Amino acid sequence: MSAAPYSQGSAYSPGRLIRLAVLIAGAAIVLLPYAWMVSTSLKPQAEVFSSGLSLVPHDWAVVENYGKALTRIPMLRILINGVVVCAAIVLFQILFALPCAYAMAKLEFRGREVLFGLVLTGLLVPIHAISIPLYWAARESGLLNTLAVLIAPFTLSVFAIFLFRQFIKAMPDDLIAAARMDGLSELAIVWRVVLPNAWPAATAFAVFSIVAHWNDLYWPLIAISKTDLATPPLGLLFFRAAEVGDDYGALMAATVVITAPLVAMFLVAQRTFIEGITMTGLKG
Structure with a gap:
């Protein structure tokens, strides 16, 4: 008789209400720039620079x-370039990282911890630090102004190795032993046993990787100079420089078009993404 009033009261306790208020305020602060971006994309040029701060346009300029x-730019081609580049990068990163992570998590060999330490060290090296030798190698191999130059430098991800290694260490050793008793090779164990059980970690990593490379401007700006090979951020830069100038309504409309696929992807994968993040690192 006394448990029900207690649980009902605790749901509306002052501490819980304060936490909810803080979370709602934080969410509003994060979402406000996106709401302003969408609002600006719907306004005519004159209203963008008006003194009012209304999110709802008085005059609509959606079609314009x-x-x-x-x-004004080949937007569909640019979006396809982004999809191809991000998909290829994720595919190669998982293809290379999963066997490496499995070896570091489940196999015993001399120097394993030293090798893992080098992987952690690799997390500290940004792309900016090695961009000059990468550009020189791409120029000498004739890969500049191709989609391959946007994919090749990122096919090996030390972050993927770290993430998968943490996830695989949490897998039961008995599962791996049973697969070996069934006659599977170590490589077969990786693809037929580990990968199906590591989908949450793979999905979490895929979200990180796609967001990072979809939004990457630094390397495409160095390696690509043709509009029809541009990725979304570079295409947006070409759009502003060549056609729009200070037409912020059109610029925000292009930004919405480029941002929408990422939002849709995260909404679809958010449950598996959260599961992969929370399950990774259960075992050190």
Whole structure:
């Protein structure tokens, strides 16, 4: 009789309400720039620079702004470039990282901990530090202004090795032993046993990787100079430089078009993404 009033009261306790208020305020602060971006994409140029701060436009310029965003540059081609580059990078990263992570997590060999220490050290090296030798190698091999130059430098990810290693260490050793007793080779264990059980970690890493490379401007700006080979951020830069200038309504419309696929991807994968993050690192 006394448990029900207690649980009902605890749901609306002052501490819980304060936490909810802080979370709502934090979410509003994070979402406000995106709401302003969408609002600006719907406004005509004159209203963008008006003194009012209304998110709802008085005059609508949806067709004009989004028409410019979709026609002034090859937007569909740019989005396809982003999908191809990100998908290829994720595929190669998982293909190379999963066997490495399995070896570091489940196999015993001399120097394993030293090798893992080098992987952790690799997390500290940004792409900016090695961009000059990468550019020289791409120029000498004739890969500049190709999609391959956007994919090749990122096919090996030390972060993927670290993430998968932490996830695989939490897998039961009996599962691996049973697979060996069934006659599977170590490589077969990786693809037929480890990978199906590591989908949450793979999904979490894929979200990280796709967001990072979809939004990457630094390396494409160095390696690509053709509009039809541009990735989304570089295409947005070409769009502003060549066609739009200070037309922020059209610029925000193009930004919305480029951002929307990432938002949709995360909404679809958010449950598996959260599961992969929370399950990774259960065992050190």
